[in-house]
Amino acid sequence: MDDHTDQTRKPRADAVRNRERVLEAAKLVFNAGGPEASLEAVAKRAGVGIGTLYRHFPTREDLFEAVYRREVEQLSEFAEQLKNAKDPVDALRRWLWSGVEFVATKKGMVAALALAVQSGSELHAFSFERLTKAVGSLLDRAVAAGAMRADISPEDLLRAFFGMCYMHDQPGWQSSVLRMLDVFVDGLRVQPVAKAKTRTNTRTAKPAKAAVKRKR
Amino acid sequence: MDDHTDQTRKPRADAVRNRERVLEAAKLVFNAGGPEASLEAVAKRAGVGIGTLYRHFPTREDLFEAVYRREVEQLSEFAEQLKNAKDPVDALRRWLWSGVEFVATKKGMVAALALAVQSGSELHAFSFERLTKAVGSLLDRAVAAGAMRADISPEDLLRAFFGMCYMHDQPGWQSSVLRMLDVFVDGLRVQPVAKAKTRTNTRTAKPAKAAVKRKR
DNA sequence: TGTTAAGCGGAGGGTGCCTCCGTATCTTCG
């Protein structure tokens, strides 16, 4: 409370170093083995004791948050850029697409963000808020332009998005999710204006059924 | 194959009884504590040894499958009934709504079905196939009537559906999911035909934002 | 009632979570 002195010691060098090591290791381990991966494995890989890991990141979510902070940032920035796009609805769609891309690259990211979105605890509020704001601005613009229904919140949208991504481990999930997102964005439009089914083809839309056919 | 004798002993009474007990206990435990609940807790509650539980249900998924078999059946039957509905698109929407209802009641059911849908292993193929067929028939009818785009597979739809449900633990999730489903079904239409935004109001659509507001 | 296979149950080995605290190391200050 009475921090009158404010004489904050310089943080210890080893502490800083270890934090970084853990982060590095966690990124590797999560991206490879998914978000269920053992934290002890992370610690071992980082060459630190399990206690050290827990001191820096008291919960698994804290670690997620830290690991994927950069990615979230990027995604949010991309939303910023898209604010200048012509068609606000299309901007939203493109943002969602890039979200799929991210998820595809970072295996652990979905679950990490899913957790953030799901549990709603303030611990990992950062990602959630950042993304909410990002998608919110896109939504607002589209709504303001009268192109999109107004009764959908950014939270709704994010949850739906991650929900869809969450369901997919199997091969071919990407095209499936992209298709679903197309449908979804279509549903968001307020003015069907000739309901361009053309769009469906812009992205090498598979013959649907075939794209999903179970492999065996 | 060469079941020439066919002299199958009557199954032991205690085995049958125990299986039932485990099922009963599992239903309680899963519905209350979610699908992560300890199997040992289930066994204890059922008054059987852990070994007995595992003999009857070698994997957690097997247990899920057995526990929620009835629910899946009901849901599928409801789809049958809806085949007689006037508007095939509306039929689909109503089916999805009832799905939400199910999920709301059975806390463990989402994750159970999600698993079934997700992992795609043949162990719990039952639920997945049953539901796929159910939703498939609804889809087909709508497509045949020219009311719905044809490039969406039942699997896609199911995964999207469960994905949306999966994301929701927090209060107010139901209205959110219902809203998202509305959007989704709208997106599925092929003919906007006056794009009834009336529907949005049929179910006391909250002011969106408010419905999602975090509680603290 | 005896034989026998089906079924039972829980001990035990393994993994992972998280805490706690004695020890080591870094920063600061004289």
Next chain:
DNA sequence: CGAAGATACGGAGGCACCCTCCGCTTAACA
């Protein structure tokens, strides 16, 4: 530079859960 004290380290240990394995029990059948 050296001492003092703050800060961080690491891993042992307690707990919970997973799942297997096998000696014992018990129901079905003759």
